[in-house]
Amino acid sequence: MTEDQPALREVERYMRAVIDRAESSGMLDDRAALPLYRVLAYHLGWMDEQFRPARVDGGKRIRPLLCLRCCEAAGGDPSAAAPVGAAIELLHNFTLVHDDIQDRSRTRRHRPTVWALWGEAQAINAGDAMFALSQLALLGVADRLPASSVALLLRAFNETTLRIVEGQVLDLGFEDRPSVSVDEYLTMIRGKTAALTAFAAWSGALVAGADPERLERFRLFGEALGLGFQIRDDYLGIWGRREETGKEPADDIRRRKKSLPIVLLLESMTPPDRELLDSLWSGPEVSDQAVEQVLELLERYGVRERVRAEVARLHQEAHSLLAEAAEPGPARDALAALLDRLATRSG
Template structure:
């Protein structure tokens, strides 16, 4: 077992308990569906709203927050409310993202909107957004000074704005004929990297550590994470990823391999825009273009940038090494 996996195993139950405390439970039978949808999405209930242990996601962002706090010499328990807030905010965005992408499955299960409709799913996402912000104030119970809580909240809200800005560009790209590499990188800097940047930076701040270096680490890690996600969205195993095969091609998303293929293969952009083009043809074009290897190389570049930021932070302890192990694992993940 790697060092980061050991850390995850130790702190995951405490994180889950903090998240459950932040979300709360129905006080009246009329609230059963309201809280049940949240519990379902977070992996705590099945589609009949019965308690269950389902796949609630990797919890990478909150664990990054806790691990960064530990690597900077702090007590991860002090950062638990912030870690929970980060994961709840992430899940708010996923509920809305599934609606916007018309994705009917996530983590191998029907999405919230697919089960309960778009209107209820929007409301469930809004609820998680609010609960995420309220979760931050639980830092007071951990003895965090008010001034530091406000500092954390400011970084948290800035990341949320960046996240929604990135999602705006991602949606905008769906109707664009072409997307440049620069536009794509700016989009994922917001949609994915902003929250990982905040997670690492907030963890460092709660330990009075080198927050700027940890933010740079989190951002570069987030860029590599999203690029790897782009690869899995086309070539990932649906049994492992929990998503349909070539899901990103079906919805014609402008992911990095697609952007590279548009630059390399004459006529690919036109075929990609045509909804009648079979997925097999698009996959053949992508393989022929070398886009897969080029995308893998770019993920490696951002991983190297993340490692360089950690070196600048000077975290010479087992938790710092665990952060390095985590970065390597995320680059080679299959889900």
């Protein structure tokens, strides 16, 4: 058992309860005729492909953990934030189900994705259901907080969802563009990735009763953490190892993904090297030889070290913001340890 599992048990219990309640109040008594909720359980790691109980990788639950840790660091009871943590995790997984369709990703966490098993149409339904369930989970704080705080949470939660979708729209639009600036890329991940980590940190502090100034510090901490998390993910998408990431090495190069390493390369390279890159990516598939040549270009322009330096900068910024937001003590230490793990993770 890791040190994070006890903190997440209540979140997991609440997620299961929300889904079970929805299934039991659904249209049909015959669960085999309406496997929607078991498809969700499969995606979350609770069932296998035959809908048998299982306990497989359902993700690290980083975002709900961040919410609970920030609640505690702001002086609150982390168990009071469990419904918010459950809502955050369900919202995150709604985006993953839809992203897998849009990205044509057939595997996630070493297993077939929902659309790969049950088709695109049913995967869209599963994602839609996950979003509705996230709203229901969030309403679980209604008996724990003042009505004004609940309304504030709901508004911020839906605004966060819009920022995530806006980021995904930008990300998909980047695929058809010859180049993307670093500023444009950062705007995209500030929505697609960092908006939810910012909400997680902010909402945990809100449940704890933090004042507006302190809430903003927690929000900025969550945003810096999210930006660093995504850029570390970009690093692993090119230089990560298969046994740690579950993906082929340099998978983002094969997908022609405009992650930060490629954006930095495009801004730095000479016209002849740009022509070379365009020729390497011109075919229907990117060959192993082409991948090696792109890796050589990345090394020649020092992109790997620049990406590492940006992760380190955001890591330090998040540490500074955390020191401003939370009082010294075990709760802040736990958040600092989480931040350090995310900055150096290998998968």
